[in-house]
Amino acid sequence: MEFTGENILEFVKRFPDDRSYLAYLSGLKRTNGFVCTKCRHTKFTIRKKNFARDCNRCHHIESPTDGTIFHGLRFGQRKAFGIMFEMTATTKGISASQAARRYGISRTTAWAFMQRVRSAMQSSKKYPIVGDVQVDEFVLGGKETLKQGRSKDSKKKKIVGAVELSEKGKVKRVYFNKIDDYSSKSLSCIFEKHISIDAHVLTNKWTGYAPLSKRYKIEQKYSEKGGSMKQMHTVIHQLKSWLRSTYSWVHQDHMEKYLDEFSFRINRSIFKQTIFHTLTARMLMAKPLTYQMIKISI
Numbered sequence: 001m002e003f004t005g006e007n008i009l010e011f012v013k014r015f016p017d018d019r020s021y022l023a024y025l026s027g028l029k030r031t032n033g034f035v036c037t038k039c040r041h042t043k044f045t046i047r048k049k050n051f052a053r054d055c056n057r058c059h060h061i062e063s064p065t066d067g068t069i070f071h072g073l074r075f076g077q078r079k080a081f082g083i084m085f086e087m088t089a090t091t092k093g094i095s096a097s098q099a100a101r102r103y104g105i106s107r108t109t110a111w112a113f114m115q116r117v118r119s120a121m122q123s124s125k126k127y128p129i130v131g132d133v134q135v136d137e138f139v140l141g142g143k144e145t146l147k148q149g150r151s152k153d154s155k156k157k158k159i160v161g162a163v164e165l166s167e168k169g170k171v172k173r174v175y176f177n178k179i180d181d182y183s184s185k186s187l188s189c190i191f192e193k194h195i196s197i198d199a200h201v202l203t204n205k206w207t208g209y210a211p212l213s214k215r216y217k218i219e220q221k222y223s224e225k226g227g228s229m230k231q232m233h234t235v236i237h238q239l240k241s242w243l244r245s246t247y248s249w250v251h252q253d254h255m256e257k258y259l260d261e262f263s264f265r266i267n268r269s270i271f272k273q274t275i276f277h278t279l280t281a282r283m284l285m286a287k288p289l290t291y292q293m294i295k296i297s298i
């Protein structure tokens with residue numbers, strides 16, 4: 001039942017109308033089990049007309065979108081799925097302005113929905129990195145220089161990133177966090193969220209990493225203009241060029257959401273066949289957000 005692949009013609013064929021989207025969501029919801037929100041009963045009947053679930057005890061009706069990020073969408077599932085498909089099946093995603101033009105909705109509506117999608121793309125943090133990992137800090141925005149370093153420019157967004165390497169030394173997974181400064185406390189967030197204490201971590205010689213070696217296996221090497229952490233620097237370059245080409249300007253408060261989107265796509269690049277399905281399933285699990293919550297919570 002799950003949709004696989006990156007082919008837009010297949011996608012359009014699979015989802016010809018709003019009913020097909022509801023059927024898909026309903027099927028996904030069924031795999032998650034059912035507990036009636038009114039009486040906690042666990043048995044239900046599915047209505048053929050709109051795939052709503054009818055509680056067998058109290059007859060409370062639940063639509064496939066109830067209690068999910070899809071609830072209350074004013075522009076319909078069809079456009080929502082289209083935007084999600086482009087955010088996952090493509091290599092670079094799309095900007096809110098592009099989505100607005102392609103789906104005939106306002107830029108604000110597109111932006112708000114895409115922020116909801118990004119919140120579902122956030123890492124579950126269930127699978128910390130255990131093997132080889134490179135950690136480095138860098139800045140985004142402002143005038144770019146080749147210097148990777150600890151800029152004190154407050155307009156620039158400070159980021160710490162971690163790249164997990166495969167056995168062949170290829171990029172396997174990436175994670176980023178926005179940080180306020182380069183103190184050990186700030187740098188520790190990426191370790192706590194994404195890196196196992198058993199991982200072998202390579203960093204540069206910055207003193208901020210030294211106190212973390214009490215808990216983590218850290219090796220500090222001179223950066224040699226990025227040469228000692230080639231994979232990390234390739235990823236930073238990709239991130240910067242993606243943000244520059246797709247998003248002309250990203251507000252400081254929203255940066256983490258864009259970092260989540262970038263990581264979600266890279267971390268699933270070998271699972272590209274199922275990336276759309278994975279995202280849809282995650283969006284069903286995520287709690288609904290209002291526009292105000294999006295603006296405030298990030």
Ligand SMILES: [Zn+2]
Nearest residue numbers: 036039055058
């Ligand atoms: Zn019930």
